[in-house]
Amino acid sequence: MSTTRPGTPLAVLAARRRRAATETRERTAISDADLRRPVVRFWMRLTEVLVGIGLVVAGAGPILWLAKAATSTTQDSLRDPFGLWPSGFQLQNLPDAWNRLQIGTAMVNTVWVALGSWVITLFVCVTGAYVLSVLRPRWGRLLSALVLSALFIPGVVSLVPLYLTVLDLPLLGASLQNTYWAVWLPAAANAFNVVIIKRFFDALPGELFEAARIDGAGPWRMLGSIVLPLSRPILGVVSLLTVVAAWKEFLWPLLVLTDPALQPVSVALPRLANTSEVSLLMAGLFIAVLIPVVLFLVFQKQFLRGVGMSSGIKG
Amino acid sequence: MTTTSTPARAAAPAPRAAEPRPAPVRRRRRPWFLRRENLSATVIALPMILVFLYFCWGPIVRGLVMSFQRTNFVTDPSWVGLENFTYVLSDPLLPTAVGNTLVYGLLCLVIGFPIPVVLAVAMSELRTRGGLYSALAYLPVVVPPVVSVLLWKVFYDPSPDGLFNTALGWVGVDPVGWLNSTDSALPSLVLEATWAGAGTNVIIFIAALTGVQSELYEAAELDGAGIWSRIWHITLPQIRSIVVVLVLLQIIGTAQVFTGPYLFTGGGPNNATMTVLLMIFNYAFVNGDYGAATALSLLLALVLAVFAGIYQLATRKVTRA
Numbered sequence: 001m002s003t004t005r006p007g008t009p010l011a012v013l014a015a016r017r018r019r020a021a022t023e024t025r026e027r028t029a030i031s032d033a034d035l036r037r038p039v040v041r042f043w044m045r046l047t048e049v050l051v052g053i054g055l056v057v058a059g060a061g062p063i064l065w066l067a068k069a070a071t072s073t074t075q076d077s078l079r080d081p082f083g084l085w086p087s088g089f090q091l092q093n094l095p096d097a098w099n100r101l102q103i104g105t106a107m108v109n110t111v112w113v114a115l116g117s118w119v120i121t122l123f124v125c126v127t128g129a130y131v132l133s134v135l136r137p138r139w140g141r142l143l144s145a146l147v148l149s150a151l152f153i154p155g156v157v158s159l160v161p162l163y164l165t166v167l168d169l170p171l172l173g174a175s176l177q178n179t180y181w182a183v184w185l186p187a188a189a190n191a192f193n194v195v196i197i198k199r200f201f202d203a204l205p206g207e208l209f210e211a212a213r214i215d216g217a218g219p220w221r222m223l224g225s226i227v228l229p230l231s232r233p234i235l236g237v238v239s240l241l242t243v244v245a246a247w248k249e250f251l252w253p254l255l256v257l258t259d260p261a262l263q264p265v266s267v268a269l270p271r272l273a274n275t276s277e278v279s280l281l282m283a284g285l286f287i288a289v290l291i292p293v294v295l296f297l298v299f300q301k302q303f304l305r306g307v308g309m310s311s312g313i314k315g
Numbered sequence: 316m317t318t319t320s321t322p323a324r325a326a327a328p329a330p331r332a333a334e335p336r337p338a339p340v341r342r343r344r345r346p347w348f349l350r351r352e353n354l355s356a357t358v359i360a361l362p363m364i365l366v367f368l369y370f371c372w373g374p375i376v377r378g379l380v381m382s383f384q385r386t387n388f389v390t391d392p393s394w395v396g397l398e399n400f401t402y403v404l405s406d407p408l409l410p411t412a413v414g415n416t417l418v419y420g421l422l423c424l425v426i427g428f429p430i431p432v433v434l435a436v437a438m439s440e441l442r443t444r445g446g447l448y449s450a451l452a453y454l455p456v457v458v459p460p461v462v463s464v465l466l467w468k469v470f471y472d473p474s475p476d477g478l479f480n481t482a483l484g485w486v487g488v489d490p491v492g493w494l495n496s497t498d499s500a501l502p503s504l505v506l507e508a509t510w511a512g513a514g515t516n517v518i519i520f521i522a523a524l525t526g527v528q529s530e531l532y533e534a535a536e537l538d539g540a541g542i543w544s545r546i547w548h549i550t551l552p553q554i555r556s557i558v559v560v561l562v563l564l565q566i567i568g569t570a571q572v573f574t575g576p577y578l579f580t581g582g583g584p585n586n587a588t589m590t591v592l593l594m595i596f597n598y599a600f601v602n603g604d605y606g607a608a609t610a611l612s613l614l615l616a617l618v619l620a621v622f623a624g625i626y627q628l629a630t631r632k633v634t635r636a
Contacts, residue, residue, distance in 0.1 A: 028440050028524070029532055029545040040542065044441065051437050051448065058510065059451035063458065065478070066466055077469070081478035128363025137356040143364070150371050156571050156592060157616045158374035160599045160608045161381055165374050189370035194363065219355045248459045250574050255600065266461035270578055273465055282469070285462045296457040300450055307453070307518045 063289065070094065070286035074278040090279060097283035101276055105261065106268035107287065110247060113264045116180050117187040117246040118239055124188040125197050125238065126231075130223050132194070133201035134209060144198070150191040162186060163255050182256035187246060193238050200234040201227060237306040240299060247292055382610040387603070399610035408586065408594060415501060416590045420569040422505040424562065431513050432558070435520030436550055449521065453514040460511060464578040467507045468494070471579075494580055497587040504575045504588060516561060523554045559630045566626075567619055591615055 034040045069077040071089050080086055098104040131137065132144050166176045166186070176182035204227065212222050228235070250266045257263050260271065265288045273281055296303055382399055384392040403409065438448050455463065470478045471493035480490040493503045531549050540548065573592040576582060582589040582597075591611065599608035 028527070029550050030440050030542055031532065031536055033536075034542060047437050048441050051434065051441065055434075055448055055451040059454045059514070062463070062466060062470070062510070063454065066462075069469070078472065078474075079476050081472075081476070081481055124362045124366050127359045131356050131360040131363075135356040135359065137353050137360075140356075143360065146372065147367065150367070150375070152620075153375055154567060154571060154616045154619055156595065156612045157378050157609075158371070159595070160605055160612060161374035161377035162370060163599070164381075164386075164605065165369060165377065169369065170373065185366055186370040189366045191367075191371065219359060223359075244457065248461075250459075250461050251577075251596075266459050269461055269465060273468075278469065281465065285466055289458050289462050292457045292459060293454070296454065297450070300446070303457070304449055304453065304518050307515055307522075 066282060066286050066289065069282035072279060077278055077282060093279050093283035097280045097287060101272050101280055101284050103265065103284045103287050106263060106265040109262055110264035113180060113183050114243045114246040116184040118242050120184045120188045121190060121193060121242045125193040128194050129197035129201055130227055133198045134227065135219055147191045147194050151195060166256055177256055178259045178262055183253055197234055197238060200231060204230055236302050240302055240306050378609045378612060381605060382613045384606055386605045399606040403607050403611045408589060411586050412589045412591050412594045415588060416570055419501055419505060419572060420566055422502060423508060423565060423569045426505055427509045427513060431516035431520055435517050435524060436546060439521050439524040449518060452517040455511050456514040460574045463507065463511050464575060468579060471503055495584060497585050500580055500584060500587045504579055508575055519557065520554055523557045524550065527553045555633055559633050563623060563626050570619055
């Protein structure tokens with residue numbers, strides 16, 4: 001993927017992308033001249049402090065409290081919520097939740113759900129978008145219209161029929177209930193992903209495909225050697241969106257994964273919530289939140305860019 | 316995957332090699348999509364077509380059909396005309412659910428929109444720590460909804476020792492019943508949903524604000540406009556069109572809210588948090604009445620579609636500007 005030599009069209013394009021990404025932003029409503037005035041300075045400082053405190057309390061506060069509760073006794077969390085470990089650290093909560101509440105199994109299941117959704121979504125949406133954008137067969141317009149129309153239909157319409165479809169696949173007669181395919185395949189049928197990938201492919205320069213065709217490249221070769229290497233930004237965004245969505249999903253796995261041994265953590269936790277001790281439940285919640293938060297902190301830029309991009313298409 | 320790909324890959328370049336004439340040059344737009352390539356396009360598109368047929372388009376059509384049928388798993392489904400719709404519309408719980416959903420959506424708008432706008436404007440004016448602030452604002456969004464609901468359930472502990480009640484005690488406010496009282500249950504759900512969702516809007520608004528042309532500010536400044544009037548007349552109008560879109564998307568989202576009410580209260584106390592989607596869930600997965608569930612889903616979607624249409628007509632002027 002990274003074998004693009006300088007001077008080739010691929011490298012030029014990549015450089016153009018990079019430049020566009022790092023373009024610095026210009027001034028805002030408050031100018032440099034304003035900033036020299038003491039009154040403005042004072043208010044800016046105050047806003048900064050208030051916004052900072054507000055964001056730390058509201059954004060990080062609950063998660064920090066969860067980290068505390070995960071290592072406290074039940075009594076401490078419930079009777080003295082703002083006390084800092086009155087009875088000392090209870091690190092034993094974490095392994096206890098992992099083993100006794102079987103959060104460990106649920107976490108493995110969640111990873112499995114997310115990875116499968118990711119692979120299948122990428123495969124289905126990339127090949128689909130490639131056909132719609134680059135190969136453009138005659139029936140491509142109809143297919144595009146159908147995909148686009150699915151984007152405008154609220155998800156609630158297909159909830160119940162989708163459930164029945166998964167219970168008994170039409171024509172095939174198989175039931176996907178209590179298999180991960182029941183989560184993976186509906187996740188892949190995501191019109192939004194197809195549309196944003198297609199949009200990205202549409203912006204790739206047509207001369208590249210022209211040149212590849214003259215050199216005798218077939219459709220798979222063009223996909224593998226031209227489209228995919230140039231599409232890393234959009235593939236990254238779609239990957240993040242898919243993995244995060246799979247991680248967050250609750251209602252759908254609740255319906256189709258009724259076997260507790262297969263359930264991901266967001267289905268397992270509510271099931272355990274009523275019967276287990278608060279300290280263990282908090283430890284379980286903390287384990288469940290750890291991976292998404294760490295992923296976010298590592299891939300911050302990609303996450304935030306993904307949000308901007310998804311708003312761009314919706315808007 | 317590999318079994319379908321191999322013949323397509325082998326077949327595609329072959330005719331080019333056997334045919335050296337520069338015939339396809341004539342058509343400039345799409346010269347190479349002739350027969351064989353059309354075939355490989357079909358093969359490559361097949362996964363998407365199948366997945367969408369089974370899990371997207373199929374269920375939508377099936378939902379339409381099922382709403383006019385009685386479906387049980389003993390006998391074949393039978394056509395019942397509009398019976399499902401009349402049954403759903405005469406359900407005494409429906410007005411409560413619709414009312415709750417409306418109030419929920421409205422509260423989400425009233426609480427959930429001004430905060431991100433103010434935050435985004437403030438954060439884009441502050442020139443330092445933009446990355447840190449954005450990360451903090453977005454952090455709640457990455458918390459899985461189930462985790463945040465179960466966590467907030469502890470925060471909403473109605474006893475005087477509960478986290479929120481303790482904090483209220485500091486400023487001399489009496490303990491609140493939160494999820495246990497019919498008055499405060501729905502607003503409590505809104506509070507948690509706003510916490511969980513506001514980060515997305517903040518990031519989107521910040522992205523929109525970076526697009527404001529600096530010439531506008533310079534011109535305004537030369538004309539003697541102060542900081543507030545610059546924000547009011549230049550900054551905010553710039554994000555007006557994105558606000559219009561986000562409001563619509565949020566209304567469509569809140570109309571289909573499920574996880575919060577289901578996990579926090581299950582629709583209680585005394586149906587104070589019963590929403591339309593919870594009703595659909597109960598019809599289908601508690602009562603096993605799939606016909607009624609699809610009928611209500613369809614009605615909800617129809618209402619949303621009509622609303623979206625009216626909304627877009629009504630806001631056309633705003634988005635054009």
